[in-house]
Each structure stands twice: as C-alpha cells, then as structure tokens.
Amino acid sequence: MLRVHDLTRRFGRLMALDHVSFEISAGTIHGLIGPNGSGKTTFFNLVTGFLPANEGKVFWDGRDVTGLPPHRISRLGLARTFQNTSNYARLTVRENLVIASRNHIESSALARMLHLRSARSEEARHGRSADALLERFGMRDLADVQAAQLPGGTQKILGVAIALSTNPRLVMLDEPLAGLNTGEKAQLMTILRGLCADGLTLLLIEHDMKAIMQACDRITVLSYGTLLAEGTPEEISRDPATIKAYLGTEVA
Known part of the structure; x- marks a missing residue:
C-alpha cells in the first residue's frame, strides 16, 4: 500500500533520515517507534509532502508520489495528525x-x-x-x-x-496518545482498532509501548535516522538491538 525506498533527509550536517526502506500493508496497524530524534516525525513529513526528500522515493499503491504537495497527498487518501493539537x-x-x-x-x-x-x-x-x-x-x-x-x-x-x-485510506498518527488520561487512551485505541477492522490502515508514532505492543500488527524501529529493526510486536520485544537502543531491559 505505502512503500518507501531509500528515503533520506539531511538538515545541514545532520542526517535526520538515512536511506530508510520499508512498506505498510493495507488493513493493518503499523507502529513506528524509536528514541526522540530518531527521525519518526521527519518520516511523516517526507511522506505527506511537508518536507522534500534529499534522496529516495515514496510509492502509494505503486504510484510514485515523491515530492507531491500535502493537499495532493491528502486527496490521494493519506491523512495525518500532528504532535500538537491541530484544529480551527x-x-x-x-x-x-x-x-x-x-x-x-x-x-x-x-x-x-x-x-x-x-x-x-x-x-x-x-x-x-x-x-x-x-x-x-x-x-x-x-x-x-x-x-x-x-x-x-x-x-x-x-x-x-x-x-x-478527509475520508482517507491510510491515517498517520503522530503520538495520538500523548496527553491523554487512561480512560481517553482506552477509548481512542478501541476506536482505532474498530476503524482498522473496517478496512482503514493506520501508522502510529507512539511512546506508549504497552499500547503499541497490544495494537500493532507490525512495528518498525528507527534509531538516529536509520532502520534498526522491523517485525511483529513479539519479535521487536525480543530484539537485542531494539532493547538496547530504546525499549530497555525491563521490556525483554
């Protein structure tokens, strides 16, 4: 459904995203995790047209959409949220x-x-x-x-x-649970799982590891702009590199 190939973004000498490649299957909940500064939001910005990529490609249903402006990306069926509240x-x-x-x-x-x-x-x-x-x-x-x-x-x-x-087919959620209380988190995750069951595809940036591990079909891990690991929640929770870089030994 969504595939990125060698996606790269530099800010001066800083390599925010370094030749990252992975894909998201339709009808799944896909998690994108990693320490702060690992390139997660930059990835969102590149895919949705808010930032241009220095290298690499973004493919949507097999179509190259690299560099399209945000309004055209949205009309193709990709929607996103932001870390901060965004409304009128x-x-x-x-x-x-x-x-x-x-x-x-x-x-x-x-x-x-x-x-x-x-x-x-x-x-x-x-x-x-x-x-x-x-x-x-x-x-x-x-x-x-x-x-x-x-x-x-x-x-x-x-x-x-x-x-x-916006009637999307894929929604990219940037830390949707941040700032929510326990009841609000449970409510939102129930809604998101229901939307996925109806055929919507979700990509979540989230630091709530319990929610990520319970909800996601697959997880991609970024660290310092590079792809560190990818797999099912069970595989990621046991991956030594991920545990060392992000999850911490208590999750293993």
Missing part, C-alpha cells in the same frame, strides 16, 4: 469536521456560489459524515462546543477525528 480553535467541533471533509469537493465553484442542488446535496453529505464521526468518537454532546474550549486530551482526539473526515 474558534469553530465548533462539528464545524471542524465539516471543513475537513471538504477536502473532497465534487461540485463546481459556480454550483457552490449559486447554492445549486448538487452543492446543497454535497454539503448535506459532509454534515452526515461529521455526525457519524461525532457518534463514533463519542463526541456528539460536544458538537456545538468551540474547539478551543475543549480539554487538551479531547482536542487530541478531535485531531484524529479531523483526519478521518
């Missing part, structure tokens, strides 16, 4: 979801300007999609709450819902 703070929760769903607009600009039936019908679909996500994420009672008024953890969960509003 002054808009309501529902309005955030509706705006994100407009990533895929089929009616013409003229139809929207004149409020023709095709544009009204499409806008109604965006509203229904937003309502479905509100229900799935347990946020129906927060629909009319301004995003800025939400607690930090709830804003993180909203960020995931916003990514889902």
Whole structure:
C-alpha cells in the first residue's frame, strides 16, 4: 500500500533520515517507534509532502508520489495528525469536521456560489459524515462546543477525528496518545482498532509501548535516522538491538 525506498533527509550536517526502506500493508496497524530524534516525525513529513526528500522515493499503491504537495497527498487518501493539537480553535467541533471533509469537493465553484442542488446535496453529505464521526468518537454532546474550549486530551482526539473526515485510506498518527488520561487512551485505541477492522490502515508514532505492543500488527524501529529493526510486536520485544537502543531491559 505505502512503500518507501531509500528515503533520506539531511538538515545541514545532520542526517535526520538515512536511506530508510520499508512498506505498510493495507488493513493493518503499523507502529513506528524509536528514541526522540530518531527521525519518526521527519518520516511523516517526507511522506505527506511537508518536507522534500534529499534522496529516495515514496510509492502509494505503486504510484510514485515523491515530492507531491500535502493537499495532493491528502486527496490521494493519506491523512495525518500532528504532535500538537491541530484544529480551527474558534469553530465548533462539528464545524471542524465539516471543513475537513471538504477536502473532497465534487461540485463546481459556480454550483457552490449559486447554492445549486448538487452543492446543497454535497454539503448535506459532509454534515452526515461529521455526525457519524461525532457518534463514533463519542463526541456528539460536544458538537456545538468551540474547539478551543475543549480539554487538551479531547482536542487530541478531535485531531484524529479531523483526519478521518478527509475520508482517507491510510491515517498517520503522530503520538495520538500523548496527553491523554487512561480512560481517553482506552477509548481512542478501541476506536482505532474498530476503524482498522473496517478496512482503514493506520501508522502510529507512539511512546506508549504497552499500547503499541497490544495494537500493532507490525512495528518498525528507527534509531538516529536509520532502520534498526522491523517485525511483529513479539519479535521487536525480543530484539537485542531494539532493547538496547530504546525499549530497555525491563521490556525483554
């Protein structure tokens, strides 16, 4: 589904990502782990077009999408979240979801300007999609709450819902559990597993090793910009190089 080959990014003399190659299979939850500074977020930025690669290729369904801008990457079905909350703070929760769903607009600009039936019908679909996500994420009672008024953890969960509003096939989640309490973590992981069961593919950067080991089908480990290991959670938890570089002896 998603394949990267020799993906490389330098910042001056710093090698942030050094000829990294791996692939993600459709319908799986794939973990991307590693110490801080190992290149995980840089990888996200390269794949989604927020940064250009110095070398290497990104393939989506066999198509070379290297260097495409973020809006074109998104329209191909790749969505992402960010470490920090990312929403329209002054808009309501529902309005955030509706705006994100407009990533895929089929009616013409003229139809929207004149409020023709095709544009009204499409806008109604965006509203229904937003309502479905509100229900799935347990946020129906927060629909009319301004995003800025939400607690930090709830804003993180909203960020995931916003990514889902673009109707993606692959969602790349950058530390989705950071800042969430225990109940919020359990709620979000249940939702994510349900989305995967429905056919969505997920790539997670996460430092919560318990969640990663329980949820992921495969895990890729980065260290200092290089690919250190790849395998099932069981294989990664027993890999000596990973334990030394990141997991710690208590996980072995």
